[in-house]
Amino acid sequence: MDYKEIIESVYQKVDTIENTGELATYIPELATIDPEKFGVHISTISNTNFGLGNFQEKFSIQSIAKVLSLCLAYKQLGESIWNRLGVEPSGSSFNSLVQLESDNGIPRNPFINAGAIVIADILISNLKNPREDLLSFIKSLSANKNIAYSPKIAASEKSVGYRNVALCNFIKSYGNIHNDPEEVLDFYFDLCSLEFSCEHLSELFLFLANNGQTRQGKQILTKSQSKRINALMQTCGFYDESGEFAFKVGLAGKSGVGGGIIAIHPNQYAIAVWSPKLNKKGNSYKGMRFLEEFTTLSEQSIF
């Protein structure tokens, strides 16, 4: 499969479409990003690596990081994490509060904010130095060790993080947050502030296309755990647009309000796309379009 040729042709096509959508202006720092940035990078199991556009520029990965924190919690604690949150698509927006009351504070899945906040709480309870330990875990996923939180982005989100504060306190009222809400939220905002390039991101996530094993041969998750993370990305990775992503793209994936998307084809590749303007569901407009065209032209999707 000549991914290079396919990516070149799809990039050119999608680059010319009207870039509708909005920046994630609810986080002040994200409102300052150049909306015309557009990058893509693929990393394959057979060691093809190819990128185009702004693929070497770092951007705020936001909710894509929820996959990394989930993988660490799953690795450390195994199936017991599912006592604290579910594995069902929510059909609601990423920051919704509505289902938590009827679900008694048990978030539907780990990729909505409520679920990622519970995972942050689990990590705080089980790690000595959660912030540092998460970075070490991420460093173990690829050869690139250049990883840091962005204090500027974390502070920017914290300054307006009223909804996440509400979510965390609401879940705490049901007993499903065990630590101090402020500590949990600070860790959650740090997690969301991680910045990577498309190139680095596709390298990081390749282990999920490779049955839980990195290119360097390190077994990060078991085969079964890796399958399950992919299943969750497939069913919940795009919030109330997860069905649409499965329907049009047909890959396991996860989006973030920084405009990034990571998508996985098990046993084949990980591909990262970045374009900051978001559609109404909070997912990258051009990123979705790119991946739809990419799986159409390559005829390489899970289904």
Ligand code: GLN
């Ligand atoms: N940090 C963002 C928030 O909590 C993450 C949301 C996202 O990327 N969908 O609102």
